[in-house]
Amino acid sequence: MLIASDNAESTERCAFRPTDAMWREAVSMLCEQCRYFPGCEVIEGMIEMKDGGPWPAGGWVTDPGAGITCLSYQPRDVRTLQIDELDEALENAVEMCGGCAARKGTDASQALHTQRDFRQAVRDRGLFTCHHAGNEGKPCGGWCNAIKRQRVDV
Ligand code: SF4
Structure with missing residues (x-):
C-alpha cells in the first residue's frame, strides 16, 4: 500500500509530517505491525509533530519503496516453523x-x-x-x- 507524501518521488528518506487525513492509514501500515505498539515514545513524538512539534529522532520518514516508513520500526516475533x-x-x-x-x-x-x-x-x-x-x-x-x-x- 502506497501512502503519498510531500516527497513521494524522492529516494532520500526525509522527515515526514503526517496530515490528519494520513494519520490513521500510517498508523495502520506501520505501527500496528510493530513490536513497540502501543505505548511507543516515537509515536507520541509523531503525534506532537502532527500538531506542529519537531520531528522525533527515529520517527517516520519518506521511503522510496513504501511512501513512508519508521526508522524505529521492529517486526513482531514470528513463529519459528517446525x-x-x-x-x-x-x-x-x-x-x-x-x-x-x-x-x-x-x-x-x-x-x-x-x-x-x-x-x-x-x-x-x-x-x-x-x-x-x-x-x-x-x-x-x-x-x-x-x-x-x-x-x-x-
Ligand atoms: S517504533 Fe515507529 S512503527 Fe513502531 S510503534 Fe513506534 S512509531 Fe510506530
Whole structure:
C-alpha cells in the first residue's frame, strides 16, 4: 500500500509530517505491525509533530519503496516453523514474483519496514508470504530461496 507524501518521488528518506487525513492509514501500515505498539515514545513524538512539534529522532520518514516508513520500526516475533512445517512451506512456495521483497529494485526491496520483516522471517525461519494477486498468503519464493541458501550455509 502506497501512502503519498510531500516527497513521494524522492529516494532520500526525509522527515515526514503526517496530515490528519494520513494519520490513521500510517498508523495502520506501520505501527500496528510493530513490536513497540502501543505505548511507543516515537509515536507520541509523531503525534506532537502532527500538531506542529519537531520531528522525533527515529520517527517516520519518506521511503522510496513504501511512501513512508519508521526508522524505529521492529517486526513482531514470528513463529519459528517446525522442520516438517518448513519443508512443506518450501515445497509450496510460489515462484518469486515481479514485486518480491527479495528482488533488487522492487518497491518491497526498498521499503525499510518490509526488509526488516523479510530478514526476520529468514533469520527466525518464520513464514513470509507472497502479496502478489492470486498468490496472497502462499510461501514467498524469495523467502524460500533465502531459507534454502541459509540451510546450505549452516
Ligand atoms: S517504533 Fe515507529 S512503527 Fe513502531 S510503534 Fe513506534 S512509531 Fe510506530
